[in-house]
Amino acid sequence: MTAPETWELRSARYLAREAQEKVIRPGDTVVDATMGNGYDTVRLAELVGSEGHVFAFDVQPLAVMHTMQRLEDAGVKERCSLLCCSHAEMARYVPGPVRCVVFNLGWLPGGDKRITTRWPSTWTAVRAALRLLQPMGVCTICAYPGHAAGDEERRSLVTVLSGLRPQDYNVLHQRFLNAGEDAPECFIIQRQNRKTDRSPGIMR
Ligand SMILES: C[S@@+](CC[C@H](N)C(=O)[O-])C[C@H]1O[C@@H](n2cnc3c(N)ncnc32)[C@H](O)[C@@H]1O
Numbered sequence: 001m002t003a004p005e006t007w008e009l010r011s012a013r014y015l016a017r018e019a020q021e022k023v024i025r026p027g028d029t030v031v032d033a034t035m036g037n038g039y040d041t042v043r044l045a046e047l048v049g050s051e052g053h054v055f056a057f058d059v060q061p062l063a064v065m066h067t068m069q070r071l072e073d074a075g076v077k078e079r080c081s082l083l084c085c086s087h088a089e090m091a092r093y094v095p096g097p098v099r100c101v102v103f104n105l106g107w108l109p110g111g112d113k114r115i116t117t118r119w120p121s122t123w124t125a126v127r128a129a130l131r132l133l134q135p136m137g138v139c140t141i142c143a144y145p146g147h148a149a150g151d152e153e154r155r156s157l158v159t160v161l162s163g164l165r166p167q168d169y170n171v172l173h174q175r176f177l178n179a180g181e182d183a184p185e186c187f188i189i190q191r192q193n194r195k196t197d198r199s200p201g202i203m204r
Helices: 012-023 041-046 061-074 087-093 117-130 148-162
Strands: 029-034 053-057 080-082 098-104 133-143 171-176 185-191
Touching: 012 041, 012 098, 012 133, 012 185, 029 041, 041 053, 041 061, 041 080, 041 098, 053 087, 061 080, 080 087, 087 117, 098 117, 117 133, 117 148, 133 148, 148 171, 148 185
Parallel strands: 029 053, 029 098, 053 080, 098 133
Antiparallel strands: 133 185, 171 185
């Protein structure tokens, strides 16, 4: 008999990945709202399989180039649409419904730290994502409050997500209480299955 795996509390990104892996099925349509160097895009493309599709966004051509190369190397390029524009445009480019939308906020690792996600466009994109989700679909958001723009995103997310109607969405907020104010945090929002006579309420 093999020894049981040790269960360990892990980082915000790890929890987000776990939720994505639990919910995404072959053939799904999903969104990577912040493609960066393409690690998440490749993983999502592998999860949706050859019949699925990934829409990925980034404002930086460099990020799109890195991601394209990574997708080519992994042999999964054909199942992805890479969009070099703000995720605030998501509603225009992505036909819903989608199973999962992934945000990994902040700047391109190894890139220009001034080009970072910012709350006004992040909120436009999160709102679009919540509307695109199919019932039981999830949106994961990793936020990095260790810099001013990231701290504003984290605080604003807590405020607006707390106002979602529980009959429309369940919202989880994970935070390590003893890791300091700068530690990454994870938000997971799941659209509920209930039939409603109106579109899901974004604000209470
Ligand atoms: C932390 S990185 C993402 C890392 C990525 N998920 C990966 O696996 O490598 C955040 C990315 O968001 C991008 N970004 C900043 N503002 C954006 C916006 N308005 N729309 C889409 N992407 C944006 C940055 O250019 C950066 O590449």
